[in-house]
Amino acid sequence: MSVDQWNAATEKALQFAMTLSPDVEALHVMCDAMKIGRRGSRAEDPPAGTPGPKLVTLPSPFRWWCIPIVDYVLKVERENADRTVAVVIARW
Numbered sequence: 001m002s003v004d005q006w007n008a009a010t011e012k013a014l015q016f017a018m019t020l021s022p023d024v025e026a027l028h029v030m031c032d033a034m035k036i037g038r039r040g041s042r043a044e045d046p047p048a049g050t051p052g053p054k055l056v057t058l059p060s061p062f063r064w065w066c067i068p069i070v071d072y073v074l075k076v077e078r079e080n081a082d083r084t085v086a087v088v089i090a091r092w
Helices: 008-020 066-079
Strands: 025-031 054-060
Touching: 025 066, 054 066
Parallel strands: 025 054
Antiparallel strands: none
């Protein structure tokens, strides 16, 4: 899933993603000098015994967010040919 800040939509999307698999990666596309804004979120504290989502930061020299995400998802899919890759997009 793609993350630009922690908010209610992000939290719900992360909680949903974690019901699909314990192996969840949250993607953040870093454009120029942008930084992720972290607000308190219960999704940061996963259920006991499960790993939390891994935050992956993808660089983008031009405020393009779609291409880095698609490229990353295709890379993950190639590296995990025996697994199903699901993409969850938070709607805000």
